[in-house]
Amino acid sequence: MHSTIFGSLGFALFPVLVAAITFMGSAMIPYLEAVIPGGTLSLVVHLQFLLLGVMVGGFGLLGQEVMNRRFGQASLLAYSSRSLPISDRRIFATFVAKDTVYYFLLWVLPFIAGVAFGIPLSGLSISFVGLITVTLTLSFLFGLALVFLLSMLYAKSPALLALVLSGVILIAAGIVWLQIAGTVYLFPPYALYRDFSAPVFCYAILAIALPFSVSISGMTLSFSGREKRYTNQYGEIAGRLGGLPAAPLVAKDILDLWRSGAFVGQVLFSFLFPLAVIWVSLSVLSAVLPDVQILFSFAAVAGVIAATMYTWLTEFDSVGTYTFLPLGTPDLIQSKFTSFSVLQTILVLTIAVTAILSGHAREAFPAVVLAVSVSFYACSVMIYLTGLWPAVMVYNARVLLSSLLMIGPVLLVFIWLSLLDFRFAFSAVFLALPAYLLVRISLRRWASWEKVFF
Amino acid sequence: MNAVIEADGLTRYYGDLAAVDNVSLSVEAGSLFGLLGPNGSGKTTMIRMLTGQVRPSSGTATVLGVDVVQDPVLARVKVGIIPEQETPPSFLTASEYLDFVARIRKIDDADEKARWWFEFLDFADKKDVLCKDLSRGTRQKLMFAQAFLHRPVLALIDEPLINFDPVMQKTVKEYLREYVSDGGTIFLSTHILEVAEEICSDVAILHRGQIVHSGSVAEILARKEKLSEFFLNAVGKDTYA
Numbered sequence: 001m002h003s004t005i006f007g008s009l010g011f012a013l014f015p016v017l018v019a020a021i022t023f024m025g026s027a028m029i030p031y032l033e034a035v036i037p038g039g040t041l042s043l044v045v046h047l048q049f050l051l052l053g054v055m056v057g058g059f060g061l062l063g064q065e066v067m068n069r070r071f072g073q074a075s076l077l078a079y080s081s082r083s084l085p086i087s088d089r090r091i092f093a094t095f096v097a098k099d100t101v102y103y104f105l106l107w108v109l110p111f112i113a114g115v116a117f118g119i120p121l122s123g124l125s126i127s128f129v130g131l132i133t134v135t136l137t138l139s140f141l142f143g144l145a146l147v148f149l150l151s152m153l154y155a156k157s158p159a160l161l162a163l164v165l166s167g168v169i170l171i172a173a174g175i176v177w178l179q180i181a182g183t184v185y186l187f188p189p190y191a192l193y194r195d196f197s198a199p200v201f202c203y204a205i206l207a208i209a210l211p212f213s214v215s216i217s218g219m220t221l222s223f224s225g226r227e228k229r230y231t232n233q234y235g236e237i238a239g240r241l242g243g244l245p246a247a248p249l250v251a252k253d254i255l256d257l258w259r260s261g262a263f264v265g266q267v268l269f270s271f272l273f274p275l276a277v278i279w280v281s282l283s284v285l286s287a288v289l290p291d292v293q294i295l296f297s298f299a300a301v302a303g304v305i306a307a308t309m310y311t312w313l314t315e316f317d318s319v320g321t322y323t324f325l326p327l328g329t330p331d332l333i334q335s336k337f338t339s340f341s342v343l344q345t346i347l348v349l350t351i352a353v354t355a356i357l358s359g360h361a362r363e364a365f366p367a368v369v370l371a372v373s374v375s376f377y378a379c380s381v382m383i384y385l386t387g388l389w390p391a392v393m394v395y396n397a398r399v400l401l402s403s404l405l406m407i408g409p410v411l412l413v414f415i416w417l418s419l420l421d422f423r424f425a426f427s428a429v430f431l432a433l434p435a436y437l438l439v440r441i442s443l444r445r446w447a448s449w450e451k452v453f454f
Numbered sequence: 455m456n457a458v459i460e461a462d463g464l465t466r467y468y469g470d471l472a473a474v475d476n477v478s479l480s481v482e483a484g485s486l487f488g489l490l491g492p493n494g495s496g497k498t499t500m501i502r503m504l505t506g507q508v509r510p511s512s513g514t515a516t517v518l519g520v521d522v523v524q525d526p527v528l529a530r531v532k533v534g535i536i537p538e539q540e541t542p543p544s545f546l547t548a549s550e551y552l553d554f555v556a557r558i559r560k561i562d563d564a565d566e567k568a569r570w571w572f573e574f575l576d577f578a579d580k581k582d583v584l585c586k587d588l589s590r591g592t593r594q595k596l597m598f599a600q601a602f603l604h605r606p607v608l609a610l611i612d613e614p615l616i617n618f619d620p621v622m623q624k625t626v627k628e629y630l631r632e633y634v635s636d637g638g639t640i641f642l643s644t645h646i647l648e649v650a651e652e653i654c655s656d657v658a659i660l661h662r663g664q665i666v667h668s669g670s671v672a673e674i675l676a677r678k679e680k681l682s683e684f685f686l687n688a689v690g691k692d693t694y695a
Contacts, residue, residue: 227580227584228587229582230550230582232549232553232582234546234550234553234554235550238554238557248554248557248558249558251554252554255546256543256544256546259545259584260544260545317543318543323507324505324535324601325530326527327530328527448509
């Protein structure tokens with residue numbers, strides 16, 4: 001699909017780009033190791049691959065197949081079990097395997113290749129590269145397996161998910177707080193990195209295979225035949241939003257997210273869970289960064305993650321619903337941007353709560369300003385580069401490179417400024433101007449596009 | 455008589471395939487025009503171009519005086535459209551969907567009009583059901599209602615009777631006839647010739663993207679020929695061999 005849309009070259013260059021970025025990053029390793037202990041750096045990288053697995057699982061697998069099947073927008077392939085002699089578990093397992101291989105080749109392997117080619121720059125050994133090939137791959141798979149299991153539990157029963165999650169968090173917190181030996185085994189692939197032995201390898205494999213197996217065997221079709229009925233809540237919501245641009249469309253987005261269950265699922269698996277991993281990653285750097293600076297780095301990165309809420313709104317909607325109405329692509333972009341703005345309350349609450357819980361209530365407001373400003377800016381870049389199709393077009397190498405160049409330096413500048421003095425975080429409001437201009441330009445830029453991705 | 459649809463040399467390529475190839479046609483106000491053709495002949499592409507959903511590779515078209523290439527959104531303001539494949543959004547109820555369309559189109563008295571459609575098409579008992587849980591036939595009724603909710607002077611319908619049972623087909627055909635006699639214009643595409651013969655005043659036959667015949671149904675029937683026979687001759691019987 002991706003190569004059909006972008007052309008073979010545009011798609012093929014994507015992993016090449018990932019490898020190139022990693023190769024260049026390899027040159028930074030000797031300098032980073034001078035400041036950050038090697039073990040800490042390795043842990044952060046493993047956590048980033050865990051995060052990658054979580055985000056891929058939260059989107060690529062959940063977004064199209066699991067959530068859609070659970071909540072009604074079935075794809076022909078996924079529903080083949082109705083008409084062909086193949087079970088839905090087998091279809092599902094095939095999708096799991098397919099997407100695992102696909103994203104491994106798209107992300108993990110290019111990263112490893114970049115590190116391998118960067119050996120002369122980084123001074124790492126070939127055996128080390130061999131080691132991280134295994135452990136980073138397992139970290140990715142671990143993230144994927146975890147979010148898979150959690151989403152299966154959620155699809156079965158949100159209460160069951162809450163129960164399981166609470167239990168796991170309590171146990172993990174207890175282990176960490178009591179400093180029980182073996183904390184590292186909470187993250188099996190990283191434990192393997194620290195101790196590459198047969199028993200730990202088996203443990204890591206089991207830690208991945210078990211959630212995968214449970215989620216596949218727990219996967220059931222939900223065709224109860226019940227008709228869900230609601231009184232007209234849409235009218236009330238649209239009325240309340242009357243002052244907002246594209247209020248009828250925003251009201252529909254809200255109902256879509258809520259009634260499909262995608263809202264809770266996406267907040268958990270595509271926002272809070274990744275942010276938790278990021279917070280842990282940054283906390284690991286507490287030896288070199290003061291707590292308050294971790295908060296602002298977290299806020300800035302959270303802003304970039306929050307920008308993907310625009311992708312939630314576009315991916316779970318079908319543009320085909322609107323093609324026969326008097327709406328153009330600019331109208332839809334404007335409505336999605338407005339809906340995105342409403343969703344930023346989640347980001348605000350998350351940063352505020354994080355600031356308070358980490359003992360930095362005084363810095364909550366500037367942290368929120370930084371996060372929200374970065375989020376709107378990153379979203380405007382996404383709109384400019386991808387229109388209504390961010391989840392698809394991000395796999396075009398040119399789009400990925402452009403987004404990295406437009407967002408990356410800006411992010412680093414504001415993190416650096418907030419490190420100098422947290423009050424500089426307020427300067428992030430100046431991002432409102434380029435964000436506004438990018439959205440305005442995008443409305444013209446995408447006006448002539450045909451609605452092909454539906 | 456005014457032409458409400460004028461197409462001149464409309465062409466649309468998908469890669470190397472000309473789905474619609476240099477089609478010119480004119481639809482007069484007050485007619486019930488049928489675009490006929492076998493599967494894959496380009497009917498849906500034609501409707502999508504006339505409604506601004508798809509940009510032609512070349513050629514021009516105006517709908518109610520609006521250039522659909524220059525201003526596709528304005529064209530869709532003025533007309534009602536029933537697509538063949540698109541369905542209403544999954545997580546709104548049927549009544550919410552009509553409310554949604556009414557707000558997009560800024561329709562007055564939307565509640566009353568929606569109520570009328572629910573009664574007329576006999577699906578009032580489904581108005582609070584999520585669209586994803588509606589049967590295909592009920593979804594089609596809903597799409598029909600949304601197209602005519604604002605009482606447009608022109609409606610473009612792709613396969614109007616698809617998914618309807620015989621009773622509902624009769625109801626819809628009567629409605630379309632009455633709609634035209636009240637001054638409206640219908641442009642429909644179908645591959646069900648009996649429908650065209652029964653209700654259309656004029657037809658054009660599309661085959662492999664090109665018009666192979668256009669004219670009034672009365673002329674065809676005056677030759678003591680059934681529309682189906684005429685159609686098969688026009689597209690070549692080998693198509694169905």
